[in-house]
Amino acid sequence: xxxxxxxxxxxxxxxxxxxxxxxxxxxxxxxxxxxxxxxxxxxxxxxxxxxxxxxxxxxxxxxxxxxxxxxxxxxxxxxxxxxxxxxxxxxxxxxxxxxxxxxxxxxxxxxxxxxxxxxxxxxxxxxxxxxxxxxxxxxxxxxxxxxxxxxxxxxxxxxxxxxxxxxxxxxxxxxxxxxxxxxxxxxxxxxxxxxxxxxxxxxxxxxxxxxxxxxxxxxxxxxxxxxxxxxxxxxxxxxxxxxxxxxxxxxxxxxxxxxxxxxxxx
Amino acid sequence: xxxxxxxxxxxxxxxxxxxxxxxxxxxxxxxxxxxxxxxxxxxxxxxxxxxxxxxxxxxxxxxxxxxxxxxxxxxxxxxxxxxxxxxxxxxxxxxxxxxxxxxxxxxxxxxxxxxxxxxxxxxxxxxxxxxxxxxxxxxxxxxxxxxxxxxxxxxxxxxxxxxxxxxxxxxxxxxxxxxxxxxxxxxxxxxxxxxxxxxxxxxxxxxxxxxxxxxxxxxxxxxxxxxxxxxxxxxxxxxxxxxxxxxxxxxxxxxxxxxxxxxxxxxxxxxxxxxxxxxxxxxxxxxxxxxxxxxxxxxxxxxxxxxxx
Numbered sequence: 001x002x003x004x005x006x007x008x009x010x011x012x013x014x015x016x017x018x019x020x021x022x023x024x025x026x027x028x029x030x031x032x033x034x035x036x037x038x039x040x041x042x043x044x045x046x047x048x049x050x051x052x053x054x055x056x057x058x059x060x061x062x063x064x065x066x067x068x069x070x071x072x073x074x075x076x077x078x079x080x081x082x083x084x085x086x087x088x089x090x091x092x093x094x095x096x097x098x099x100x101x102x103x104x105x106x107x108x109x110x111x112x113x114x115x116x117x118x119x120x121x122x123x124x125x126x127x128x129x130x131x132x133x134x135x136x137x138x139x140x141x142x143x144x145x146x147x148x149x150x151x152x153x154x155x156x157x158x159x160x161x162x163x164x165x166x167x168x169x170x171x172x173x174x175x176x177x178x179x180x181x182x183x184x185x186x187x188x189x190x191x192x193x194x195x196x197x198x199x200x201x202x203x204x205x206x207x208x209x210x211x212x213x214x215x216x217x218x219x220x221x222x223x224x225x226x227x228x229x230x231x232x233x234x235x236x237x238x239x240x241x242x243x244x245x246x247x248x249x250x251x252x253x254x255x256x257x258x259x260x261x262x263x264x265x266x
Numbered sequence: 267x268x269x270x271x272x273x274x275x276x277x278x279x280x281x282x283x284x285x286x287x288x289x290x291x292x293x294x295x296x297x298x299x300x301x302x303x304x305x306x307x308x309x310x311x312x313x314x315x316x317x318x319x320x321x322x323x324x325x326x327x328x329x330x331x332x333x334x335x336x337x338x339x340x341x342x343x344x345x346x347x348x349x350x351x352x353x354x355x356x357x358x359x360x361x362x363x364x365x366x367x368x369x370x371x372x373x374x375x376x377x378x379x380x381x382x383x384x385x386x387x388x389x390x391x392x393x394x395x396x397x398x399x400x401x402x403x404x405x406x407x408x409x410x411x412x413x414x415x416x417x418x419x420x421x422x423x424x425x426x427x428x429x430x431x432x433x434x435x436x437x438x439x440x441x442x443x444x445x446x447x448x449x450x451x452x453x454x455x456x457x458x459x460x461x462x463x464x465x466x467x468x469x470x471x472x473x474x475x476x477x478x479x480x481x482x483x484x485x486x487x488x489x490x491x492x493x494x495x496x497x498x499x500x501x502x503x504x505x506x507x508x509x510x511x512x513x514x515x516x517x518x519x520x521x522x523x524x525x526x527x528x529x530x531x532x533x534x535x536x537x538x539x540x541x542x543x544x545x546x547x548x549x550x551x552x553x554x555x556x557x558x559x560x561x562x563x564x565x566x567x568x569x570x571x572x573x574x575x
Contacts, residue, residue, distance in 0.1 A: 043413065100288070110302065116502045117503075117507055119526055124310055210395055251391050
């Protein structure tokens with residue numbers, strides 16, 4: 001008797017835990033969606049009285065500046081992703097397949113910017129960029145975004161290369177494949193999943209940078225997070241919610257893809 | 267004689283080979299070294315130099331510890347340091363406890379359902395800025411929770427709802443971090459739990475251990491290293507992160523990164539070296555914590571490369 005009660009209690013605790021997990025992922029999004037379409041949502045109404053597309057119309061209109069910021073965010077994030085992967089790929093290969101002196105120190109240096117945002121290095125870089133005219137420029141912003149993205153991509157790709165056997169490449173070369181063909185048909189397929197994840201995360205990290213963009217862009221280079229903060233400060237909840245959804249869109253897209261990929265695997 | 271010659275030839279070949287390998291490795295690492303060494307470490311070094319008195323645009327070019335000495339007597343800095351330590355500790359302790367509980371409850375479902383693992387990672391990937399903005403709509407005095415409280419008759423006006431945003435205790439900041447970091451701790455603990463399976467618990471059960479004894483003496487010691495090292499990461503992050511306290515905290519006293527940012531962006535350039543000194547102190551503390559994390563991960567978990575998400 002006691003035993004059955006305990007198991008049913010245990011089961012409901014587990015269900016609650018699962019519900020909390022699902023809730024944490026879904027409730028904020030549902031709220032944002034409602035808020036972005038709310039016209040009047042005064043205290044103490046639990047649901048909006050009227051709905052409208054005002055907020056969405058406004059952010060889609062050129063004078064709002066959201067489209068410019070969105071374009072800038074996408075451009076910067078794409079440049080950062082390409083550069084970060086180009087830098088991270090060879091480094092990850094060296095880290096995974098070779099032993100060398102100072103490897104642990106290098107891993108430490110890679111882990112630091114990944115685990116904790118570094119205000120200090122952004123401030124130091126600001127002085128450096130000021131001297132070389134890189135402040136207030138897109139190039140400067142792209143470069144400063146490399147600080148968190150390169151270490152992240154490197155560590156992720158190191159994981160992919162850990163299961164990679166360079167002998168496969170040697171075999172392909174013995175069979176007469178050119179270096180390009182070896183890369184295209186042997187190396188790339190082996191690390192493709194890790195590469196896709198690293199690219200997605202490099203994009204997302206650059207996409208969500210606020211402070212580094214503010215420091216180096218000096219208010220001239222406006223990306224989406226800067227616009228979001230500006231609207232949040234202005235107090236228009238519907239517009240802030242709509243912008244938040246745009247800001248979250250790439251993150252959600254990545255998760256939908258990962259979830260579908262997992263379902264196909266199962 | 268012939269043997270000796272071959273042996274010498276072998277050694278020479280190996281040395282040549284290893285020299286070329288070494289060159290190759292150096293070449294592979296070079297671009298990353300430029301970014302990490304130049305931008306990250308270089309930036310850190312420049313920040314240190316500037317905080318130590320080399321700041322020509324503010325008329326400083328001699329070595330001095332003045333900026334650090336000033337911080338010692340700076341009331342705002344001291345209040346901010348206390349607040350930062352307190353909030354980071356509380357947020358870490360709550361996240362670690364809740365994350366561990368969540369992992370223990372979810373372990374069976376997680377083993378069968380990989381979608382749940384993906385769902386757990388959603389809050390992790392949501393930018394802190396977005397989380398803070400959403401949270402305002404939920405926990406503000408006229409937010410969703412206050413409206414729910416009104417509809418069940420707990421409060422009659424928004425003013426009766428406890429202040430959770432820009433409040434004395436930094437409640438909003440703690441809630442935001444707990445929501446973001448609990449899934450992170452849960453994921454780290456789940457990884458260990460799923461990998462170990464339940465054999466240890468089954469053995470303990472066969473030996474007559476009660477549910478509590480199994481949890482206390484078998485399961486907890488197994489997941490503790492993962493939870494402790496993940497908690498260090500959470501603490502380091504909360505200590506140095508800007509967005510959440512910027513949106514949800516009050517202006518005075520603010521958390522250290524917010525104070526550093528405000529002084530750095532001040533029109534008064536003479537505040538800049540102070541700002542940089544604060545940022546350097548944050549970096550020092552965070553570096554120490556990450557170093558501890560790496561040691562712990564190696565000693566306790568026995569892996570050379572600590573896992574990140």
